[in-house]
Amino acid sequence: MKKIIYIISGAGQRSSLNFYKQMTNKASLTIACDSGIEIFKKINFPPNYLMGDFDSAKTEDILWAKENGTIILDFPKEKDEIDTELALIFLRKEKKKDVILSGVLGNRIDQELANIFLLAEYIDLNPIIFEEDIKIGVVNKKVTEEAIPEESWSILRIGEPVYGLTLKGFKYSLYKKNLDNFKSLGISNYAAENQVEISVDNGIVIYIRWINKRH
Template sequence: MKTFIVSGGEPKSPLEFYKKIINESDILIAVDKGIELYKKLDTEPDYLIGDLDSASQESIEWAESNDVEIIKYRPEKDFTDIDLAIDFAINNNSDEIIISGFLGDRLDHIFGALLLLKKYSENIMFKEEFLEISKAPKKLEMNVIPGEIWSLFSLSEKTEGIYLKGFKYPLKNGTLFINNPIGISNETIDNTIEISYEKGCLIYFRWKV
């Protein structure tokens, strides 16, 4: 089951990019101001989730008039809106979650959202046309385009036994520490890359070309 979540940040990709993901998804969720992208696309999500402090009244009324199920929370809560949306998707049998609209001026919001990659074991990807951010499985093989920029970070105290192939800077049995982010700005040099590790939590940023 695939879920598409549009968060309340700034959409940075062409509308066609979001339309394609929508057409491939089983559940559509708007998080607060994310409803405005669905409105622009003239596509009703299944759910609108959040405290609704950033969505315009016009967009909320559009959701109501189109029978979008609204799940509203008080602003004073122990979870962020995006966390609540991810949890809702998982409880509705989603095993693949794509999140767009997470970029913007609030770096604390972005950082908080990315930390959720460590909290959940499900396949969650933050995605725009030019950028993918996700937690790497213990073994990852992927077709890429040479010249892509990849950055790897440990979200645990350390991630051990790292193996990289197909990169300008390959690695065998390497270790990344959370307080020494030296995995920034590697570059793909082949059409296929391999990433694996033995212990820890590894996330990647993939900047597409």
């Protein structure tokens, strides 16, 4: 079974505790970002690292992590990076890949957008955002993903213009489509097969898969 790097950040619990248990069991390295430690504590799984400026983590959760062998990396509150990015910077230095992030989708759209942008900035880590109901990833070449027919997907440009976007396995397929504006093309497509393929000749797109949510 392919091992992953698993990060839980502090945007709050979106999925069941069983989901987080399953993800940690697949991980070769685990990181809690600030109050993301609360979920690790709930499933009684001390992460390898706890990092952040600790403006939201509870003192008792930090002590629990420390008592159970977690390495604590404390950062100043005045900094340029959000806590999730600190973890990604650390993993890039360690030359890690296949990074899955949970706890990054909360009730602050600015934080959510920042975390989605980080997928593009750290695309070399092969990162995805993953919860029980949603999966968000980035494509700068080609990605093949499992799907469920009629499941809702959206594919959107992020950053510079996209050239040669091709979608296969979707109800609304595309072939070598250029996206040189920020119009809403790509919203609310849906899978037509059990596997979909997204590719671009140049540029970056994000895909948003609403797991088990029908069109």
